[in-house]
Amino acid sequence: MIRLRSLPFTAQRPSAGSGLLLVNLATFTWATNMILGRWLRDSVGPLTLSAIRFAVGAAIFGLLLRSRPPEERRLGADGRLLAGMALTGVALFAPTLYWGLRETTAVNATLINGLGPLITGLLAAALIREPLPPRRLGAAALGLLGVALVISNGSPAFWRNLHGRRGDGLVLLAVTLWGLYSVLGRRVMARRSALSATAWSMALALPLLIPAALVEQQILPARWRPEVIAAVLYIGVAPTVVGFLSWNEGVRRLGPGGAMLFYNTLPIYGALLGALLLGEPLGPAHGLGGALILGAGLWAARSRD
Template identity: 80%
Template structure:
């Protein structure tokens, strides 16, 4: 009887590990899908609302939603506690600085350049995780990151190598790189906090801590970039505050908890894949063989790297 019990327990443990990995994969893909819509709307809103104002409204709406979700949770979930320094770091890196930097970068660079640079996210986060929390960056993960980046290049260039000769760096490109670095730091800090705190609490508190910085900055920005309010602008801001911010951040943080920062960032490259699909379905943009092959490269690289972790 004892060997049979041990065998069943071992199988049960393996199923739990496998289930955790697959749930993590679904969560990070949900996050990148909602963020693809955020990128599209952020680009569309650039002439109507400033980057800091959009960020402040986005996270204000999100904090109100999280406050409602946390109302019935244990009081410890609503307190900073010993995690205060790490949560403050998350607030500065992933909220107060990341979103305005990204939106500001999109004002100076093309969507093509910004999407390309997003493919560097896994490499940046993997390096930060290796430096700060000593998370191993295996050769398989490193190779998978380059394969994912190759898929991004293929999607953006549509298979035309001459296209890359026309790309030139500018301020917008540097801002997007800076935003990705900030996001990588947010993910790594979140990994440490969520070792003993829920993703809901971590996300809510990190956003709430950033509001005292974002709101005054947004008021100042109104003197230089006044918002042009229209019904469609209001709806877009509400959507950004709920879907990419509440659902996206929760899904991402829980995915990071299950897969680790490096493993989760392997699927950050699905963002341009979803962006291409949204453009094809909603805007009638072409979706060719290069997009299909590039998407397959990105997803396969993510699966390969994550299977090594599991």
């Protein structure tokens, strides 16, 4: 059993400003992952996509770790915590999210993801005793309101036409798993770099993901085309390497609860990418919702201990 409370936290807290930039870089790359994950749903199964993206990511991180000190390249005393990160944030999170996207709409998934800051804040308070002040709870609620405005474009009719889907529960489970990953990462990165923690969490997940992907291929064989291969490789580099590393370093600087308040920038970047790449319209509600999300994160960041 992993005893989170008994682990000391001795790392110095770097400035919050760089942490804010890092978590926003992560959510930007993940917005592209959400769009491509939805697009790939009929071409590549969720387990296959997860196995390939993290195999690519682990290979790149393995090269980066070669120049790190020896203790960064060993599991050491953090083995069980790193295994917990591998299980929650890699082996289970990604397939659960991709499977949920097969069974629900991107709108539903985005709205459910808006609960992430609240879920993570509660987990951090319960497991590692990270403070959960009223300001942070208020910011989480304000951010969720911003998410609702962005995805509904301020239209009341949107809510009348919103229906639950089978995949909604899977997306909610994925958000909870990501919260646990962030909490575990906070403890691990008290003693090692974000690069080492991210690399090991991916490497330890591969023995679970690769056999599962081979089984899935017998049921949902991938339909490989040049554009599908390019999309999968992109996911293996940008959302996986850049996104995960930026997120974990942001968690180290802000804490899991503080970092998750900016997780809600995902729909902002999704809306911007939709406008730029797909010609989708942007309205005043997108601007107001985006301002609420960013304002909520900045407001809560001021209360960081």
